[in-house]
Structure formats: C-alpha cells, structure tokens
Amino acid sequence: MRTLIEHLDxxxxxxxxxxxxxxxxxxxxxxxxxxxGSTTELHKRHTRGTIDKIIDGTLIGICPGFxxxxxxxxxxxxxxxxxxxxxxxxxVFHWAKPFYxxxxxxxxxxxxxxxxxxxxxxxxxxxxxxxxxNDPGVTVRAxxxxxxxxxxxxxxxxxxxxQLPKGWSEEMVAHHFFPDTQTALRxxxxxxxxxxxxxxxxxxxxxxxxxxEPCSLELHVGARALAEKLGVGTTxxxxxxxxxxxxxxxxxxxxxxxxxxxxxGLGSNLVIAHGAAISDDEVALLARHDTRVxxxxxxxxxxxxxxxxxxxxxxxxxxxxxxGLGTDGVSxxxxxxxxxxxYAVAGLFKDARNDPTAIGARQALRxxxxxxxxxxxxxxxxxxxxxxxxADFILFDLDHVEWTPYTDPLQALVWSATSASIIETWxxxxxxxxxxxxxxxxxxxxxxxxxxxxxxIVERAGLEFDHGPSSTSLYD
Numbered sequence: 001m002r003t004l005i006e007h008l009d010x011x012x013x014x015x016x017x018x019x020x021x022x023x024x025x026x027x028x029x030x031x032x033x034x035x036x037g038s039t040t041e042l043h044k045r046h047t048r049g050t051i052d053k054i055i056d057g058t059l060i061g062i063c064p065g066f067x068x069x070x071x072x073x074x075x076x077x078x079x080x081x082x083x084x085x086x087x088x089x090x091x092v093f094h095w096a097k098p099f100y101x102x103x104x105x106x107x108x109x110x111x112x113x114x115x116x117x118x119x120x121x122x123x124x125x126x127x128x129x130x131x132x133x134n135d136p137g138v139t140v141r142a143x144x145x146x147x148x149x150x151x152x153x154x155x156x157x158x159x160x161x162x163q164l165p166k167g168w169s170e171e172m173v174a175h176h177f178f179p180d181t182q183t184a185l186r187x188x189x190x191x192x193x194x195x196x197x198x199x200x201x202x203x204x205x206x207x208x209x210x211x212x213e214p215c216s217l218e219l220h221v222g223a224r225a226l227a228e229k230l231g232v233g234t235t236x237x238x239x240x241x242x243x244x245x246x247x248x249x250x251x252x253x254x255x256x257x258x259x260x261x262x263x264x265g266l267g268s269n270l271v272i273a274h275g276a277a278i279s280d281d282e283v284a285l286l287a288r289h290d291t292r293v294x295x296x297x298x299x300x301x302x303x304x305x306x307x308x309x310x311x312x313x314x315x316x317x318x319x320x321x322x323x324g325l326g327t328d329g330v331s332x333x334x335x336x337x338x339x340x341x342x343y344a345v346a347g348l349f350k351d352a353r354n355d356p357t358a359i360g361a362r363q364a365l366r367x368x369x370x371x372x373x374x375x376x377x378x379x380x381x382x383x384x385x386x387x388x389x390x391a392d393f394i395l396f397d398l399d400h401v402e403w404t405p406y407t408d409p410l411q412a413l414v415w416s417a418t419s420a421s422i423i424e425t426w427x428x429x430x431x432x433x434x435x436x437x438x439x440x441x442x443x444x445x446x447x448x449x450x451x452x453x454x455x456x457i458v459e460r461a462g463l464e465f466d467h468g469p470s471s472t473s474l475y476d
Contacts, residue, residue, distance in 0.1 A: 001052050003028040006039045008057035009398050010409040013385040014064050014369045018362055020409055026062065028391045031428040036385055059399045061409055064384050065125025065392035065425065066338040067372030070273045070294035070326025074108050074133040076115035077454040078331040083465060088241040088303050094469040098167025102460040105134045107453050112142035113441055114450045115336055120433040122337040122419040123394040128235060128271060128376055131155035131208040136195050144199040146440050147432045149392065151376060153208030154191045156184045157215045161474050167461050181218040185226050192230050204232065211236025212244055213475035221265035228269055233377060235271040241305050245277035247476060257282040266291045271375050276305040278312045287319040292375040294326040297344035298333030308352035314359060324372035339419050342368050346414050361414035391429040397421045
C-alpha cells in the first residue's frame with residue numbers, strides 16, 4: 001500500500017540538521033517512509049498512477065511520533081489518588097506500593113489499555129514501560145491490541161524492608177522481591193526470552209528492575225550485564241531525589257550513580273530513570289559510558305525532586321549524554337502527555353538559570369523524538385522523518401486556534417500547541433488515532449471499566465487521601 005500525503009504546510013523532520021520542509025510531502029509504503037521532501041520534488045519522482053491513496057495535507061503539519069522514555073503503564077488507574085505534598089520516597093513506599101499491591105492482572109490490562117489510549121491521543125507512538133506489576137504478558141497483549149510500539153519488562157527487586165509498611169501485601173512482596181539476585185536474574189531472563197520481539201517486533205522486552213534501595217548492588221550490576229548478554233537493554237530508577245542520594249551517602253559513602261559506576265555497572269544499554277541527584281563528576285561518568293537518562297520534568301515539579309536547583313540535565317546534554325523525556329506514571333506527574341513535558345523542559349532551565357539559551361524548543365523536540373529513540377536503541381527505525389524509517393508520526397490541525405496564526409513551526413509546536421490540535425497519530429503506517437478516537441479500543445467502555453476498577457483498588461489498598469503518611473524512614 002502506497003500512501004502519499006501532499007501539500008503539508010510543514011514537516012519537522014528532526015533529522016541530523018533538524019530540517020523543516022515547507023509544502024512537504026511524505027510517501028508511505030506499507031510500514032515505511034519511502035520518500036519525503038517538498039510536494040514538487042515528490043511529484044517529480046513518483047507518478048500518481050503508482051500511488052494507492054492520496055491525502056491532502058493542506059493546513060496540516062507533521063512531526064515524528066513522540067518517544068516516552070519512562071512510563072508506568074500499570075499505574076494509570078491511580079490518577080489523582082495520592083496528594084501532592086509528598087517527597088519521592090514517601091510517595092513510593094507509602095502510596096504507590098500499596099496501590100500496586102492491589103492491582104491484579106485484569107486491572108493491569110485495563111490500566112495499560114487506558115495509558116496507551118492517552119499516549120496515542122497525545123502523539124506518543126513508542127514508550128519504555130518500567131515494568132509490569134504482574135506478568136509482562138499482560139502488557140504485551142494490551143499493547144499488541146492497541147497497535148503501539150514499546151518496551152516492557154518484569155518489575156523486580158531483591159531487598160525487601162525488614163518490616164512491611166501498611167498496605168504492602170504478602171502476595172506483592174513475594175512477586176516483586178526475589179530471595180536473591182540470581183533467582184531474580186533467572187526470572188528476568190525468562191521474561192526476555194518469552195516476550196522480546198512480540199507483535200512482529202513492535203514490542204520488546206528488557207531486563208528491567210526497580211532500582212534504588214529495594215535492589216541490591218549485585219542486582220543493579222547484574223541486570224545490565226544480563227541485558228548485554230541477551231542483546232537488550234535495562235532501565236531502573238536511580239538518583240531520583242536528594243533524599244535518596246543522602247541515604248546512599250550515609251550508608252555507602254557516595255552518591256547512587258558513583259556507587260553503580262564503581263561496581264562496573266554503567267553502559268550504553270542502561271537507561272537511568274530520573275537522574276535528578278547527579279554531580280558534575282557523575283555527568284562525566286555518564287558520558288564516558290554512554291549511559292542514557294530519562295528525564296521526567298512533570299514528576300520533578302509534582303514531587304519536588306529539584307531538577308531546576310540540583311539537576312544537571314543541560315550539562316548532561318552538553319557532555320553528549322543522551323537525555324530523553326518521560327512522563328512517568330499518571331500519579332507521579334499527572335498525565336502521559338509528552339507535549340506537556342516538552343513545554344516544561346524547554347523553559348525550566350531558562351528560568352532557573354536566567355539563561356534564555358538553555359534547552360529551548362529545538363532541543364526539547366529532539367528529546368521527545370530522536371533522542372528518546374536513541375535512548376531506547378531504536379533510532380535506526382524511529383524518532384525522525386527520514387527515508388527508510390518506520391511511518392510513526394503525528395499530524396496537527398493548523399486551522400486550530402493554537403496555530404492561528406503562526407510563523408515558525410518549531411516554535412509553535414513546542415510553545416503554543418497542545419495535544420488538542422493533534423488530529424492523527426500513526427504507528428507502522430496505520431492511523432491508530434483519527435477522527436477523534438483511538439481506532440483499536442472501545443474508549444467508552446474502557447473508561448467506564450477504568451473508573452470502577454480504580455475505585456475498587458483504592459478501597460482495597462486502604463489509601464486515605466487526607467490522612468495518609470507524609471514522611472518515611474524506610475530503608476534509612
């Protein structure tokens with residue numbers, strides 16, 4: 001099937017020179033971009049008789065699909081279930097963990113479907129999921145149904161707290177916390193061998209672990225080594241807050257990233273989630289080992305991680321570290337919308353450092369597309385609009401008030417537009433979101449079931465919005 005979209009007002013290619021093509025045309029052949037350029041150029045290169053379908057792109061703009069480098073799809077039913085005065089460690093141990101403990105397989109399937117629906121509506125075509133609360137097959141089946149591209153894994157740890165906090169169930173602890181590192185690694189290897197390459201290669205499986213205090217140093221290092229052996233990647237939370245860094249300093253005499261580096265645990269197949277508490281010396285370590293970082297601006301804002309006061313994200317980018325954007329889970333950041341993350345990251349460091357040259361629109365778009373794809377080791381196929389890459393892209397309605405009027409497409413895309421002006425999201429040459437709905441799910445029924453399941457989980461978990469814990473001493 002050959003489809004030509006012609007007379008697009010612009011194409012933000014995010015190629016090596018960040019080329020923006022005016023009066024653009026894109027030729028899609030099955031799942032691939034077969035040609036891209038000006039409409040005049042493509043008319044010269046292809047006769048209309050060889051095209052199966054022609055789409056008029058007048059008053060439409062196109063850019064690559066967004067790549068979410070850190071998301072918790074098992075968390076989607078927890079939207080607005082936790083208060084916003086919690087620091088990271090309290091949020092994780094006394095709110096998120098009790099919620100996760102009561103998410104069964106049916107809940108998680110609905111959670112993943114709902115999260116994928118939200119992402120497609122906001123232009124996200126590919127993601128790195130932190131890991132399933134149940135079997136990764138639940139996530140695989142849901143994403144296969146929706147038609148997205150993504151990476152998942154099995155949530156794993158090996159260092160449970162001595163005393164379980166309120167809300168942690170014995171079943172959850174037995175599933176998540178393995179008796180030792182080698183047992184955890186054997187299970188993780190089995191998951192990769194079972195699920196990697198699903199849905200014709202659209203879905204990959206990595207050696208994902210929780211990271212931080214719930215995981216031993218041996219599991220951090222062993223997960224990356226196992227991933228290297230299997231030819232996949234790994235991701236885990238690390239250096240997520242100054243509180244975590246302080247605990248690590250007291251216990252081990254150094255900050256978290258240095259501890260991993262000293263044990264030989266860094267490498268190019270590792271994506272560190274958050275990385276808020278990173279020193280200048282550790283930036284150099286990241287660059288030396290080509291270790292990638294998933295920055296979640298929305299979570300830093302909501303949980304007070306300190307991205308603008310201690311974060312070294314501009315320094316990472318200047319040092320050549322690949323930094324992608326993540327939304328995290330909906331209770332951590334509030335949404336799965338990478339357009340909101342782009343807007344935030346484009347301006348956070350301008351304001352924090354009184355430097356109008358910091359990050360900006362061009363870099364923000366790259367972080368949400370090609371740099372995210374590079375972090376996931378998928379940049380040879382996705383992340384930019386180039387011949388030979390997958391037809392994963394977003395179409396914007398330029399007749400929307402957000403775009404009326406506009407001069408520079410890049411500035412308007414990052415600073416003016418929201419997901420409200422997205423009219424189509426394509427993955428593998430298929431428009432999964434169009435005509436105001438995701439084509440592969442019954443959104444009405446899905447939302448109703450999600451509401452019912454979310455309320456039941458909160459009740460089972462015993463979470464009291466106005467009376468829950470606001471501090472923690474766990475793992476201190």
